Amino acid sequence: MTEKEIQNSKKLNSIKSFLPFLRPYKKQLIIAATSLILAASATLVVPLCFRKIIDLGFSDISHEQINLTFINLFAAAFVLAFASALRYYIVSWLGERVTCDIRKAVYSHIILQSPEFFETQQSGELLSRINNDTSIVQILIGTSISMAVRNLFLLLGGMTMMFITSIKLSLLILATLLLTVVPIMVMGKKVRKLSRNSQDKIALASAIAGEKINAILTVQSFANEQKEIRAFNTSVEASFLASKIRSAARGKLTFVAILLGFTSIITVLWLGAYAVSNQEMSGGELTQFFLYAVIVAGSIAALSEVLGDSQRAIGAGDRLLELLSIESQVQNPKEPFIPPSSANKAISINIQGLSFHYQSIPTNVLTDISLNIQAGEKIAIVGPSGSGKTTLFKLIQRFYDPQSGSISFDGVDIKNYKLDDLRKLIGVVPQDISIFSENALENIRYGDENASDQDVIKASKIAFVDEFVSKLPDGYSTFLGDRGVRLSGGQKQRIAIARALLKNPPLLLLDEATSSLDAESERLVQQALEEAMKGRTTIVIAHRLATVKKADRIVVMENGRIVEIGTHSSLVNNEGLYSHLAKLQFTDA
């Protein structure tokens, strides 16, 4: 295939890939097509009526004939009005409906991606795709396609009628029309390229804004507001420039299309006037021919306009399809293992020869990790920053698959679990806690959407959340603010613990906060954690002496490898990395 053929087949595929979204609405499509054909046919009948009116003249004919002619004209007008209105409603409805479905599909596709996807995609850009690109596709489905079909129908119908009226004049017009189409095609291609460019620029501007608004405290504390305003302005201006270039190209396209279209009609009519004067055709026939030529020219102009719009839509559609075609790196197994229903008791973990590197960097972050953890055991992981502790947590939750080795829960490789089932077994208390723009009750219920209010409050009491939430102005109904800005670090942690407890998981993964909490908060968080760990297998990334001392075993990591395993006292006596770290790192050591 030549490059052009590949491009064309891609274009076709872009449109084809949207077909599944249209499939559920066959009934509406049939109504739309019928009303569209009716309206176009009514338009094509009008010139016939006019020819009759002119050629009959009104002096020599009966009133009955006059009445019939005008009633016919009125009937055509009625069909035209009714069918056009129906077409407008159904087609707009389809556009809105399908866009809504595409939006839903894109969002659920994004949210099911593994974290690797989000390492390369900016959230602002993804939002722009959900909002802007889908809106453009809406124009395609809600307007452009129906305009294209209607005008194509008018073009073909008008041409046929023109040939019936006068073959000679029609052939002439056809020849001049060919001269019109070629430049339109060439220019249309350019517009499409520019459209994609302009959409990319808009997405980039949203991405920049989204990222900085999310990090507003960092922006303001470095007094970088003006810098960020300038950066955003530059990127918005770039998107304006891209749109300007696109609009100019589109404007030129419209100019060329209309001018060439009309030039060809005027030329032919000129010749038509001679034909009437030589009595080769009647005045009514020339009028009829003229009206069809106007319809044909109008439809060509409209088609060129639609071409511009659909180029834009295909650009946006391409981006959406590209997004929808990305498969998550972590997939559910074909035949998943069904965990037994008594799954809430502690589980054992077996890690065997685990090695892993992130796709972006080929050096191993974890190398040959092997570790057996018994059901109910409490393991503390310590190690210098960057030694791979958090990465190990990510692999246990199967956010990534290792390049070699395996992790098993109660003897079953975690790859055999459905992702949902696997993650239901794990409660995570991360360092970086997400609080959503909802009230306290709903924020905690995020751990288990089916939990009753009583369950939420029970978990809150164990996690010492009740202690501060009940003092808030509206208690559990208090809105916690965008991303929890109204909560302290220790309070957020306790919310995270309550969430994890509500899930009642057999395995707890705790990432101990490195930021120092005040003594009272620290005591409450520790107490909450101790409650949470009861009866479960627990792995904690430890930064405090109190935590490591309570652990059954301590795993010491360095450069992605396990270098020591033992209890606090045995490791301190070892004089290895642990004793060195213990002296330096543990705040209360």
Ligand SMILES: Nc1ncnc2c1ncn2[C@@H]1O[C@H](COP(=O)(O)OP(=O)(O)OP(=O)(O)O)[C@@H](O)[C@H]1O
């Ligand atoms: N998404 C990622 N892509 C590429 N490299 C990553 C990614 N996440 C982490 N890394 C790298 O992997 C290594 C281990 O990181 P990890 O977060 O697991 O360390 P850690 O022991 O938990 O450190 P800390 O105690 O500072 O949290 C680091 O060198 C880090 O730069």
